[in-house]
Amino acid sequence: MTNPTMTAGAVERHLRARRDAGRGLLMPYVTGGITPGWTDYLRAFADAGADAIEVGLPFSDPTLDGVTIQQAGQTALVRGASTRRILADLSGMADLGVPLVASTYYNLVQHDGPEAFCAALRRAGVGGLIVPDLPVHEADELTDVAAAAGIEPALLASPATPQPRLAEIVFRSRGFVYAVSLMGTTGERAALAVSAAQLTERIRRVTDRPVLLGFGISTPDQAREARRHADGVVVGAAVMRRVLDGAGPDDLRAFLATLRKALDQECDRPR
């Protein structure tokens, strides 16, 4: 087996470096095209100490999203958002110094064809890709062309994933491994699911690739707790609920700063 650090792409190298420096990783999510000046959110995320930023490309039928992200996607689509326009907005931005990771459903990838889709991501400065309805056994046609285009597709692992399959997922995943904390859709939850700790521990047994825990993580306390198990967190619905309620980039910067602080505090404690 090749040394994963040697073959790692830019997203993974960036995340590994920060993780290895003892930092808890923070990847906030925003739905592309949600407001006219939506890219200002990305700047706010970077300022607040995000280590990567997930940009959702909205799809009409988001089968793995709860109501908040469904609504965000719908709002963006009604505003006229499309993959092409969102990527054009990203191309117009100055480098934020943190990797961008696109996330969307496979129909949009399939629509352009994986090759053209990945090339367009690359041109827009996106480094990673998450496709929640593309499980590892169907992923070949994407992963092969993604590698050639310099895009790192991160695969999702779930609490229901059996161990041999989990090993395959972490081996084939690029950038990081996306650990789905619970058996459910995206959306804020009152507490971190018990399944989160078990899953991340199972993943760690088979890889030292960065592991980001997502789905349901909404508060600094949950982020702190998640950090005890994983290398970092993905925060989506908690961000998008605020955006839907009218929060601007400054409000989001303040919210993410509380998560940043929680992750940093957790790092100061012996792990």
Place this chain on the structure above:
Amino acid sequence: MRDVALRREPVPPDGTMGGPRAGGRFGEYGGRYAPESLVEACREVDEAFREAWADPGFRDALAGLLAAHAGRPTPLTPAERLSEALGVRLYLKREDLAHTGSHKINNVLGQALLATRMGRRRLIAETGAGQHGVATATAAALLGLEATVFMGERDIERQELNVFRMRMLGAEVIPVTAGSRTLKDATSEAMRHWVGATGDSHYCIGSVIGPDPYPWMVREFQRVIGDEARGQCAAELRTGVPDHVVACVGGGSNAAGTFAGFADTPARLVGVEAEGGAGAARGRLGVLHGCRSLFLQDGDGQITEAHSIAPGLDYPGVGPEHAHLRDLGRARYVTVTDDEAISAAVRLARTEGIVPALESAHALAWVIRAADEGDLPAGSAVLMTLSGRGDKDVSTLKELL
């Protein structure tokens, strides 16, 4: 040597509607594009179905339920007066006479029995017309299971009676307010719900769509339509098989079940879609609800809303096996308008004394048009699956007629 007189069409080896290829593929379509959280659940359904389908005990139990509870076999009715007017010999496979009023019960009894065998205590279903929801609620009551049915708000309005029937049967009906508030959105919501309930619930998909093994499994549970009709046609027709086999196509389950009985014969297979929901006739390659197939989409790859007066045909895609049969040329897919379907429903009522479901009326509308336009040569024997009865549609029709 081939009998030229029979105009036997070469049947492509993988167009005979056997099992799917490895990975649940029908040609390039199908597959298991499920979120990782559902992959293991799909694998369990696949394993359980394969075992059950190979187990004579399971087959006997299902056949027993279909006979004792659902009223199978359903008759094959020669449509005498209509045939005379059209100049063809039209035979109706009467799924409208199956218990709960449509073919949906065939699949649901199969899946409910499978769910029991898997130790599940609840069925989750999506429904458009309400027919699959009613069938699911019925099977759940029969086998002592719970049922949770997702239904678009718009369909709840236009299929009020079926909503009441489901509730009366003890099912929980959950309105879906997202998107177009019809079948597509109900399916998305049912999948979301299943992600959080795989431990104790079986997702009972109502058509030949969804992740592997659903398209194949649902077709196998529906093939009873085609198998019965094949035997009935053999007894009724001098040639043994009809010249044309016709069925309406929403997701495509009654058509797939019907076609399965004739895929290895020279019969021409015709799937009839609604003009505003023609996944097979006008869809583009895509991935939705767990499978790769043909879907209506806009220039950006967003799934577009289907529009049909028949709620069961209001789905923007088609099952993967139909996409494959289309590519092979083994089946052809045509469309009819709302107006054609309404006139066909009235015509069947007045000539044969049968009020069909608006979905089924689409199949008939094509038969009428094709006979008028000479697409069906005079004297052809046509088997048409009458997928359901029209009681659920009377309030819709009342406003239009």
